[in-house]
Amino acid sequence: MSDVAKLAGVSTATVSRTLQNPETVKEETRQKVFKAIKALDYMPNVLARQLRRMETKTILVVVPNIENNVFSQIVGGIDAVANERGYKVLLGNTNHRVEKIYDYIDHFKQRQVDGMIVLLSNLPDPVLQDLANEFPIVVTPDAKATVEVSTVTLDNVESGKRATDHLLKLGHRRIAHISGTLDITSSQDRLQGYQQAIVEGGYFVDHTLIKEGDFTFSSGFEAMSALLNTSVPPTAVFCASDEMAMGAIKSIKSRGLKVPDDIAVVGFDNIKFSEVFEPTLTTMAQPLFQMGKKAMTVLIERINNEALEEQHFIYQAELIVRESCGVIFR
Amino acid sequence: MSDVAKLAGVSTATVSRTLQNPETVKEETRQKVFKAIKALDYMPNVLARQLRRMETKTILVVVPNIENNVFSQIVGGIDAVANERGYKVLLGNTNHRVEKIYDYIDHFKQRQVDGMIVLLSNLPDPVLQDLANEFPIVVTPDAKATVEVSTVTLDNVESGKRATDHLLKLGHRRIAHISGTLDITSSQDRLQGYQQAIVEGGYFVDHTLIKEGDFTFSSGFEAMSALLNTSVPPTAVFCASDEMAMGAIKSIKSRGLKVPDDIAVVGFDNIKFSEVFEPTLTTMAQPLFQMGKKAMTVLIERINNEALEEQHFIYQAELIVRESCGVIFR
DNA sequence: TTGTACGCGTTATCAG
DNA sequence: CTGATAACGCGTACAA
Numbered sequence: 001m002s003d004v005a006k007l008a009g010v011s012t013a014t015v016s017r018t019l020q021n022p023e024t025v026k027e028e029t030r031q032k033v034f035k036a037i038k039a040l041d042y043m044p045n046v047l048a049r050q051l052r053r054m055e056t057k058t059i060l061v062v063v064p065n066i067e068n069n070v071f072s073q074i075v076g077g078i079d080a081v082a083n084e085r086g087y088k089v090l091l092g093n094t095n096h097r098v099e100k101i102y103d104y105i106d107h108f109k110q111r112q113v114d115g116m117i118v119l120l121s122n123l124p125d126p127v128l129q130d131l132a133n134e135f136p137i138v139v140t141p142d143a144k145a146t147v148e149v150s151t152v153t154l155d156n157v158e159s160g161k162r163a164t165d166h167l168l169k170l171g172h173r174r175i176a177h178i179s180g181t182l183d184i185t186s187s188q189d190r191l192q193g194y195q196q197a198i199v200e201g202g203y204f205v206d207h208t209l210i211k212e213g214d215f216t217f218s219s220g221f222e223a224m225s226a227l228l229n230t231s232v233p234p235t236a237v238f239c240a241s242d243e244m245a246m247g248a249i250k251s252i253k254s255r256g257l258k259v260p261d262d263i264a265v266v267g268f269d270n271i272k273f274s275e276v277f278e279p280t281l282t283t284m285a286q287p288l289f290q291m292g293k294k295a296m297t298v299l300i301e302r303i304n305n306e307a308l309e310e311q312h313f314i315y316q317a318e319l320i321v322r323e324s325c326g327v328i329f330r
Numbered sequence: 331m332s333d334v335a336k337l338a339g340v341s342t343a344t345v346s347r348t349l350q351n352p353e354t355v356k357e358e359t360r361q362k363v364f365k366a367i368k369a370l371d372y373m374p375n376v377l378a379r380q381l382r383r384m385e386t387k388t389i390l391v392v393v394p395n396i397e398n399n400v401f402s403q404i405v406g407g408i409d410a411v412a413n414e415r416g417y418k419v420l421l422g423n424t425n426h427r428v429e430k431i432y433d434y435i436d437h438f439k440q441r442q443v444d445g446m447i448v449l450l451s452n453l454p455d456p457v458l459q460d461l462a463n464e465f466p467i468v469v470t471p472d473a474k475a476t477v478e479v480s481t482v483t484l485d486n487v488e489s490g491k492r493a494t495d496h497l498l499k500l501g502h503r504r505i506a507h508i509s510g511t512l513d514i515t516s517s518q519d520r521l522q523g524y525q526q527a528i529v530e531g532g533y534f535v536d537h538t539l540i541k542e543g544d545f546t547f548s549s550g551f552e553a554m555s556a557l558l559n560t561s562v563p564p565t566a567v568f569c570a571s572d573e574m575a576m577g578a579i580k581s582i583k584s585r586g587l588k589v590p591d592d593i594a595v596v597g598f599d600n601i602k603f604s605e606v607f608e609p610t611l612t613t614m615a616q617p618l619f620q621m622g623k624k625a626m627t628v629l630i631e632r633i634n635n636e637a638l639e640e641q642h643f644i645y646q647a648e649l650i651v652r653e654s655c656g657v658i659f660r
Numbered sequence: 661t662t663g664t665a666c667g668c669g670t671t672a673t674c675a676g
Numbered sequence: 677c678t679g680a681t682a683a684c685g686c687g688t689a690c691a692a
Contacts, residue, residue, distance in 0.1 A: 047380045047442070065406075076396055088442075095410075341679045343671080344677090354677075381686090
């Protein structure tokens with residue numbers, strides 16, 4: 001920077017000003033400085049700027065598993081807004097090991113990041129609360145209502161309800177549910193929506209028709225197998241993830257039964273392969289990319305102190321009707 | 331830091347030393363310092379350290395599309411080693427827009443990152459070469475031989491050959507190939523391997539059996555449709571990606587033909603859904619996570635100047651035999 | 661409108 | 677083994 005100042009015949013302060021507040025520098029001087037910058041191919045040292053400003057223009061995204069398409073889609077949305085607004089995205093993979101997040105928390109204390117977006121951490125409430133009180137944080141897409149922190153979530157109750165409603169409308173009465181791991185709110189809510197739909201439809205919830213899975217293909221397969229082993233198997237299943245829905249369908253097929261003719265299936269997520277799978281999957285599509293964008297936008301507001309109160313944004317899932325639930329394609 | 335020094339009754343220099351080179355500090359002093367650090371809950375300001383040391387312990391990963399499972403698996407491997415070695419991973423999504431990488435290059439010049447791993451950028455050779463001469467860079471999983479830079483790649487020629495060989499061994503003589511976009515080396519190499527296998531088997535390459543796709547499901551579908559419209563369709567197809575293989579199979583099925591009975595299919599990548607798809611996909615599995623780990627390991631060596639010459643690591647893909655090519659499961 | 665001078669919090673050097 | 681001190685490169689009161 002001093003080289004630039006020398007070449008332009010001004011002080012380093014003027015160079016700095018030209019870069020930070022060009023309007024406070026006389027047009028003529030500004031030109032001289034820019035010319036010197038070009039001539040020397042000068043780039044400011046961001047490290048020094050960061051130290052001076054105590055900000056990094058970097059945000060941390062804590063994700064359980066980047067290889068999971070649901071998360072990578074959200075990260076895609078975050079990244080889009082981050083780029084647009086001049087922020088860098090630091091990736092923190094926890095590999096589902098909660099302890100790892102404590103390493104990332106240190107980044108805050110060391111001022112290495114200006115804010116943080118937490119994707120589905122099973123962080124204990126008090127820890128998260130303390131952190132949220134002190135630093136800009138946004139939680140998505142699964143957040144507990146017990147913590148005061150900004151969130152971007154899906155209306156999982158309504159989504160579960162609509163998925164189940166769809167099956168009810170198709171005439172099904174014995175509808176099973178294969179849930180996600182019930183330690184996370186989304187799973188609980190989807191289950192609740194499922195139950196609400198049944199009750200509001202005027203029927204009774206049969207708890208033997210509810211199985212807990214863990215979002216994976218194999219857990220869907222096994223849960224469905226268990227359901228098929230009962231004396232009166234269901235005629236339809238609502239699964240809390242597309243992967244589990246595919247597992248369930250594989251199980252149904254392995255018994256020589258057909259989807260949707262014998263058993264109708266609705267999934268959740270609308271992953272890429274839900275339209276490649278046979279039968280193509282009826283599913284609830286989450287606007288993951290949008291949610292990622294929103295999370296980043298909200299975070300920036302908090303970083304800039306534009307939003308003092310915590311905010312909650314709730315998105316609706318869209319029912320995508322394909323072959324696995326019958327009717328339309330029959 | 332000065333507070334800690336005061337409380338411990340030493341100078342800030344000693345506090346710094348205690349943190350950086352504990353062995354150069356007397357046991358007794360060290361204890362005092364640690365006690366003061368604990369008492370004040372002190373954390374070093376990493377920004378200042380970075381400024382002083384001119385290093386960030388951060389590396390940049392430039393990826394065309396983080397939502398693509400092939401890339402996110404590699405990133406997973408990079409992340410694993412990075413964590414272990416105390417590096418942070420900055421994510422640079424280019425969304426397939428080459429220009430965007432120039433923004434990231436500025437990060438180097440601004441000393442915001444210590445090194446960079448480039449996943450499949452279509453960066454012009456001279457630009458990449460200049461960059462590689464000046465900064466620590468590793469390219470993976472697709473690298474042009476024309477640039478002197480460290481690379482971690484797959485032996486795509488051998489992989490294409492083995493995939494095709496497998497089909498030859500099953501008795502197929504009219505084997506088609508649906509390639510990836512031919513502007514990248516991997517695609518060219520897989521195509522070359524396909525041709526080599528046919529020639530070495532004593533047969534002739536029929537160029538009407540070669541179609542260029544772009545790795546996507548739909549391009550596989552269309553390429554296969556074109557192949558099926560010829561007077562003498564192939565009896566087997568080797569696709570340069572699993573997605574294209576699935577598209578091809580969908581096309582075959584849509585004509586009322588069966589896989590593998592009428593046409594055998596081999597894919598590439600071994601994505602998650604290749605074992606869920608029906609029929610399950612025979613495919614070439616790339617050790618993506620391993621390759622990511624290796625890329626990061628090599629990059630760290632370069633950052634530390636342990637490796638002065640550029641290095642090239644080549645991995646082999648593994649043939650995973652499933653239903654789509656016939657025989658085994660018949 | 662511009663320059664001077666200080667400080668951000670570390671770490672490296674050198675002397676003791 | 678430890679302390680004093682000078683950078684690292686920038687941004688910003690304050691003075692001119």
